[in-house]
Amino acid sequence: MIDLASKKFGLISLGCDKNRVDSEKLLARIRARGYEITNDISKAQVLIVNTCSFLEEARREAIDTVIECSSYKESGSLEKLVVTGCLPQKFIGELYDGLTEADVFLGTFDYDKFFCALEEAYVHGRCNMVGAGKDVFTCDRVLTTPLHYAYLKIADGCGNRCTYCLITKIRGPYFSYPIEELVKEAESLGEISELVLVAQDVTRYGMDLYGEKKLCELLQKLTALDNVGSVRLLYCYPEMIDDGLISEIASNPKIIKYLDIPFQHSEDRVLKLMNRRGTRSGYLELLQKLRARIPGVAVRSTFICGFPTETEEESAALGSFLEEAKLDNCGFFAYSREEDTPAFKLGGQVAASVKKRRVKNMYAVQHKIVQAKMSAFCGKRLRVLCDGIDERRGCFCGRAYFQAPDIDGNVFFNCPFAEQGKYYDVLITGYDGYDLYGMTEDYENE
Numbered sequence: 001m002i003d004l005a006s007k008k009f010g011l012i013s014l015g016c017d018k019n020r021v022d023s024e025k026l027l028a029r030i031r032a033r034g035y036e037i038t039n040d041i042s043k044a045q046v047l048i049v050n051t052c053s054f055l056e057e058a059r060r061e062a063i064d065t066v067i068e069c070s071s072y073k074e075s076g077s078l079e080k081l082v083v084t085g086c087l088p089q090k091f092i093g094e095l096y097d098g099l100t101e102a103d104v105f106l107g108t109f110d111y112d113k114f115f116c117a118l119e120e121a122y123v124h125g126r127c128n129m130v131g132a133g134k135d136v137f138t139c140d141r142v143l144t145t146p147l148h149y150a151y152l153k154i155a156d157g158c159g160n161r162c163t164y165c166l167i168t169k170i171r172g173p174y175f176s177y178p179i180e181e182l183v184k185e186a187e188s189l190g191e192i193s194e195l196v197l198v199a200q201d202v203t204r205y206g207m208d209l210y211g212e213k214k215l216c217e218l219l220q221k222l223t224a225l226d227n228v229g230s231v232r233l234l235y236c237y238p239e240m241i242d243d244g245l246i247s248e249i250a251s252n253p254k255i256i257k258y259l260d261i262p263f264q265h266s267e268d269r270v271l272k273l274m275n276r277r278g279t280r281s282g283y284l285e286l287l288q289k290l291r292a293r294i295p296g297v298a299v300r301s302t303f304i305c306g307f308p309t310e311t312e313e314e315s316a317a318l319g320s321f322l323e324e325a326k327l328d329n330c331g332f333f334a335y336s337r338e339e340d341t342p343a344f345k346l347g348g349q350v351a352a353s354v355k356k357r358r359v360k361n362m363y364a365v366q367h368k369i370v371q372a373k374m375s376a377f378c379g380k381r382l383r384v385l386c387d388g389i390d391e392r393r394g395c396f397c398g399r400a401y402f403q404a405p406d407i408d409g410n411v412f413f414n415c416p417f418a419e420q421g422k423y424y425d426v427l428i429t430g431y432d433g434y435d436l437y438g439m440t441e442d443y444e445n446e
Contacts, residue, residue: 001124004115007079007335008036010044011143012069014062015052015307017198017234017406019085020144021153022377023050026084028140028345033115041069046118050085054166055153055336062087063099070101080104080121084111090170092130103127108156108171109135124347137177139185146387147195148421149379149405154182154197154218157207163275163337163342164304165202174201183221186228193229193385193421194256195222196405202233203240213240216248223254229435232404234260236417238286239277250294256401258298259290266321267314270307273346287325294308298328298402306355309348315358319365326369329434330409332362367433381440384411384426386418398424400436409434414443 009030013023014416022246026048027037038044047069051062062083072078072265082104088095090106096105103121106113110133118128135156143150159174176199186195199205206214232252238261250256265271266280303318324328334355337344384398387410394420399413412435413426426438 001430004046004118005033005035007045008038008043008077009046009048010038010041011048011050012041012065013050013063015050015054015058015086017151017196018153018156018200019050019052021141021151022085022108022111023120024141024144025052025138026114027142027144028138029111029114031142032140042072044072045079046082047072047080047146048084049077049084051083051085053086053090053170057339059087059091059106059335062408066099067101075158075223076280080118081115081372082106084108084114086170093126096126096128100126105130109130109133109203111265112136118313137181137187139181141189143183143189145405146420148385148387149196150181150192150194151196152222153177153198154202157202158200160201161275163273163328163346164307164338166338166341169340171200174197174204174208176204176206176214178209179206179214182218183225186222189227190231191421193423194232194405195228195230196234197222200233201235201237201240202336203236203245213242213244214245219248219252219255223252228254228255230254232256232258234404236261236430237375238263238283241286241290241319246290246293249297256298257294257296258401258404260404260407261286261360262302264302264304265307265310266303266318266325267310270310270314273309273343273395274304274307277392280317283321284324287327293438299330299352300331300404300408301327302331302333304333304335305358305364306350308337308343308346308350309337310335310350310358317362319362322362322365323367327366328402329370332359332364332366332368334359348405371431374434374436377417377428377436378430379428381425381427382411382436384413384424384438385410386420386422386424388420398426409431409436411436413438413440416442 013020037231052058079097080103084106088105104117105128107130113129113133116128117129155176157172236259268279382400386398390397395412395414428436428438430437
């Protein structure tokens, strides 16, 4: 037996916030054994890289990170390099022989095999246990976010089968975690100002497990918890947003009036090729309904530019959709041609330079929309959650309700004293891009 108790463990988590939750649960397994966790990866004897493989760019980042970390085997104390998550789950066939820098490979649902695989690697050398584990739900986490907010992964996998996406091939069909387990996990997180619900599609929650949508029931139980200050929803499939969910968001004071709705495109022909069930008119009607029923609601979205056969006219039409939709924030991505997806085989692939130009054009359109929104906040007061201190700017940093962690802008504000995780009324005095600037009343009066 290897004495793992004498080892220091480090972890690098790449990719999405769902990956982050997996990483936090693995760290909790390590800590539960009494093992030491270090934030300084140069001092780790066992280093874990939890990977993403959603796009080619993410795969390059993951492989580059593993190769870069392997240098600590000679220059530092590193003994074993563990690669987990989506990259080995989908590509272990080519990865095991090619990425010799790694000592252990585990897939997305193999964390229960972590210690077994690690001991195997110490005794017998390189070890591949991808697919050997079971998705055993655990509540325990070691938070890697600031302590006042956390993510809660309510489901895994995906059932939407968009033609450009590898998620189903990586994480399998959609499956929900039981309500009682999620409530227990949320309770275990301590005092949380903001709980961010994530899944590939949160609006589908419960359909596989209970035979019907259960997101509203889950929201009611989570917002009833004394330790949860508010709940934010990410990744809502547009066609699954029904009147019941809209009413729950509108009437529940603990639900942040913010929705991340990945529309992916605006034009009907392209949406059909993507196997998205929405339409341009349907999306605009949904936005109109949301704004009528939830006053001030913020909507964020993502769009793919340069999907196969997308014409210049359809790209321009997406721009006009943005001008009409007036979304609060958007992410635009050049279509990534992924093997083992239906869209890979489509003719009419768009040149990389054209895709890049279309992404740039869409950001330019959205930038004007956001600048108008930011300008309208000047002279007004916003309720801002303090995330901490921005050392470079010499002020506090926080977020208004329309700003989700890491993906939207921030509010930078002056205040005599602000506590992380607390809310402050901030007078907005200016803006820069997607960020706002301001001060609290007690700072004004100093």
